[in-house]
Structure formats: structure tokens, C-alpha cells
Amino acid sequence: MSTHATPGGPAVFDPATLPADDNVNPYTFCVELKGTQWFLQKGKMIAYYGSIDFNGVGHGRLERLVRTSFHSPLHASDWVVADGSGKMLLADRAFDVNSFDLEDGNLTVRAGNLLAFQPSLSLKQSIVPGFLTLLGTGRFVAASNGPVVFMEPPIRVDPQALVGWADCPSPCHHYDHGYLTGVLGGLRAMTGLGGASGEEHQFEFVGAGTVLLQSTETLMSEQNTGAVPHEPGVPGGGMSGGHGAQAAAPRLPGQLGDLQRRFGL
Amino acid sequence: MFRLQGGRVLAVDMTGDAVRAKNGAMVAYDGQMAFRKLSGGGEGIRGMVTRRITGEQMTVMEVKGHGTCWFADRAAEITLVGLQGDKLYVESSNLLATDGGLRTGTSFTGLRGASQGNGLFTTTVEGHGQAAITSDGPAVVLRVSPQYPLSVDPGAYVAHQGNLRQSFQSGVTFRTFTGEGGGEAFQIRFEGDGLVYVQPSERNTIAGDV
Numbered sequence: 001m002s003t004h005a006t007p008g009g010p011a012v013f014d015p016a017t018l019p020a021d022d023n024v025n026p027y028t029f030c031v032e033l034k035g036t037q038w039f040l041q042k043g044k045m046i047a048y049y050g051s052i053d054f055n056g057v058g059h060g061r062l063e064r065l066v067r068t069s070f071h072s073p074l075h076a077s078d079w080v081v082a083d084g085s086g087k088m089l090l091a092d093r094a095f096d097v098n099s100f101d102l103e104d105g106n107l108t109v110r111a112g113n114l115l116a117f118q119p120s121l122s123l124k125q126s127i128v129p130g131f132l133t134l135l136g137t138g139r140f141v142a143a144s145n146g147p148v149v150f151m152e153p154p155i156r157v158d159p160q161a162l163v164g165w166a167d168c169p170s171p172c173h174h175y176d177h178g179y180l181t182g183v184l185g186g187l188r189a190m191t192g193l194g195g196a197s198g199e200e201h202q203f204e205f206v207g208a209g210t211v212l213l214q215s216t217e218t219l220m221s222e223q224n225t226g227a228v229p230h231e232p233g234v235p236g237g238g239m240s241g242g243h244g245a246q247a248a249a250p251r252l253p254g255q256l257g258d259l260q261r262r263f264g265l
Numbered sequence: 266m267f268r269l270q271g272g273r274v275l276a277v278d279m280t281g282d283a284v285r286a287k288n289g290a291m292v293a294y295d296g297q298m299a300f301r302k303l304s305g306g307g308e309g310i311r312g313m314v315t316r317r318i319t320g321e322q323m324t325v326m327e328v329k330g331h332g333t334c335w336f337a338d339r340a341a342e343i344t345l346v347g348l349q350g351d352k353l354y355v356e357s358s359n360l361l362a363t364d365g366g367l368r369t370g371t372s373f374t375g376l377r378g379a380s381q382g383n384g385l386f387t388t389t390v391e392g393h394g395q396a397a398i399t400s401d402g403p404a405v406v407l408r409v410s411p412q413y414p415l416s417v418d419p420g421a422y423v424a425h426q427g428n429l430r431q432s433f434q435s436g437v438t439f440r441t442f443t444g445e446g447g448g449e450a451f452q453i454r455f456e457g458d459g460l461v462y463v464q465p466s467e468r469n470t471i472a473g474d475v
Contacts, residue, residue: 010344010345010404010406011406012406012407012408012460013405013406013407013408014407014408014410014413015413024405025403025405025465027402027403027465027466028402028403028405028465043418043420043467045418046405046417046418046420046421046463046464046465046467047405047407047415047416047417047418047421047461047463048415048416049407049413049414049415049416052416089405089407089463091402091421091464091465091466091467092465092466093401093466093467094401094402094464094465094466097465
């Protein structure tokens, strides 16, 4: 049939045999465009057939589309709109990619893990810093290091393994308090002497919904997404209401607080 | 006879014939094998000089014997390519092994190579036989035919074979410099008739940032 394929060799794809809006293999996803548009993160396209234009989200012609489906000005420089007709392959650092369908739902995902989404969804920034929320109906593509595992709350998860959550179970921090209270506990947490397991801090999810985990603790590197507005009450906004006197010294993750405060000084 | 054992190990069954492989890529063998480093990729003095000048360096060994020899390289995924008199263009870092009867050489790639960050030259393999190429993640093989030209991100390109013309597409406009670029400013466009191998991962290239 073909001039170059070897019998028993790898499958050869052309525009007719590539799947439409589905995975080619666990690491590559194929999007079919028929005069339609997709949002995708910059640099995740690896190849395409047909005529497809890539335009920055700030492109004037796209203003209407952006107004309805893209509400995250901080991420605008990381996203582009693919526009045209043809088939386009997406991949990211040889990580697993998967597509998910949302039906009038909501899903929050780590900003670096989201690869692409249909404009029928709308993208907003989550209140949780570093996460993005998708609302509406449509399909999106996300990457994960290792296959995605779906879990039902109530569940406590390792921060590095968390990919996202759907249908809004309440996300909060959880510290294994008993092990790390008191002076000795504080020392243990800060120095690791006496055996800190490295798992004292988890994210806890309760309520109805689904939690998405990846099967490794390798974080996807994410680009700096800028800062949220400096307003009181905005998490990560920089102004922390009443505690104006608090030192802004960088704190280690998992550290419970300043020692002097814990001694009551 | 090349065969894949899993996606990341190449097994070669040999009956007295020779195979060329990336130096140090042997992970195991069974039977009688002799390993010999080939200076200059086994392309003679001229090839050696060309490779030195073009920077497309490749240290190759010749494996000869009876039995089975297994090759692997940094757990990279391996794809087998069959050649029937046509020419395979591949980056020297992505070439794992070739049949002893295949000829290798270097060729000029022009702007495509520059945009990939892999230098201006690439390795060619031609003749009749099999070659094994590596990629970061399993390679997707895409057919290019006259009615279906293909555009590929330079960072994801691994190899191509057949009768293909390549041209360099640039989408750099004033918007790229104002930070509103399309994110896919450079593409290689393949036209003609042949196959292109792409990997689900992008090397760091200047094209990735604009």
C-alpha cells in the first residue's frame, strides 16, 4: 500500500488515518480543526497537516473569542489560538496526555498541566494560586507525569502529585500536627533531625467531586504566571490584612511558623 | 535482523554479519561478538574530515558475530526504519544502529538545522536495510503526500525519509517582538512524498520561546 512503510514497522499516519480529537499514542494527542478554533499553550504543537494559523491571544481579530472564553490576563502570553482546518498534533515533554470532557462542569488544574481546550469552555484563574479553572461544556487536553488517577474525596494527597480537581471539593492544607508540635517538633520540622518523613504536609479534599492525581511526584515545570492584583483579601496578593508587622522572610515549605511566635515571645 | 524488545531495547540477531551502532550503546549480548570502534563513523578519511568540520560528530562501533546483541540509549524510545534504496535523514544523536550494508554520510540542512539548535548539518543513511532511530517518547510517523504537506515544529523533528522537499516557514512578525507571538514562529514544511518522524517532546530551541 505504501511506498516507505516497513511491514511490521510502526504505524504510519496520514490525515485520513489520524484520529479526530483523540490520542494517537499515550503521549500525543490529535486535534481536528474544521474552521474551528482551539486554545493551546505556546509551543505544544509538534506537527500539523492543513492550513492552521497560530495567533497570540492578544491578536485583535480574536477579541470576541477571548472575551467569552479567556479570562486570565496573567496567562495571556502563554496561550495562543489555533485557527483553520486540518489536523494538529500536541505533545508535551513526552508526558502522558489525556483528553477530558466537561459537561456544564468545572475543573481546576495546575497551570503547567493544561495543554489545550475548546473555546466552548471558558478559562479562569483559580483563587488557589498557580491553578486554572475551566467552566462550561467542552473538551480539554492535560498532561501528567505518568497516567492520571481519579480519586473520590475525602482524601489527603501529596502536593506534588496533585494535578487538579473537578466539581469543587473543598481544597485545604493539612499538617500532621501531632508529630510536629512543641519545641522538639519544631526543630524536627525545620532541620529534619530525628526523622521527618517528608509527608507531614498534605492537601486535603472533602465534599463531593473528583480529585486527579498523577502517578509520580515530579512536578511539571510551570512558567511564572505573574502576580494577582495587590488587593486585600486576594490570596497571594501580597497584602495580608492585619498582620502588617510580619517579616517577609522566605519560609521553607512545610515550616509551621516562626519559633519566637510559637514560644509566645 | 532488527527487532524491538519492548519500546526501548533493540535486539539484533546476527549470523556473521555486521551492524553499526552508536558507541557504547550495547547493553547485552549472547553468543560470539566482536566490537570495534570505527573512527570517523566508518566513512573513511573524507567522511571523518567532513564530520569534524560540520560538527555532526558521531562515534560509531561495528559489531560483528553470531548471536543476539541488545542495544539501548538512555531509555529513549526506538523506532525501526526500513530502507529500500531511499535515503533517511536523521540527527546523529538520534541514530542508534544501522545495518552494516547501509551507507552513512552528512548533508547540509540549512535553516532548519539552525532553528533546531542541532547545527546546520544532518546525517544521512542510504541503501537497503534497516536502521534504528531514538526519540524522546515514542515517535509518531506521519506520511507526506503531494496533496497533504506537513508542517513540523523544529524541536519535535527527529528524522525523515523519501523524496521530500523541506522549506522553512517563519511566522515572525512585529507581534512576536511585542510578546504577542503565536508561539509557533518557526516551522519546517515538508512537501513531496515520504515519511516524517516526530517525537512527543520538544528540544530547547530558539523557536520554543517566541
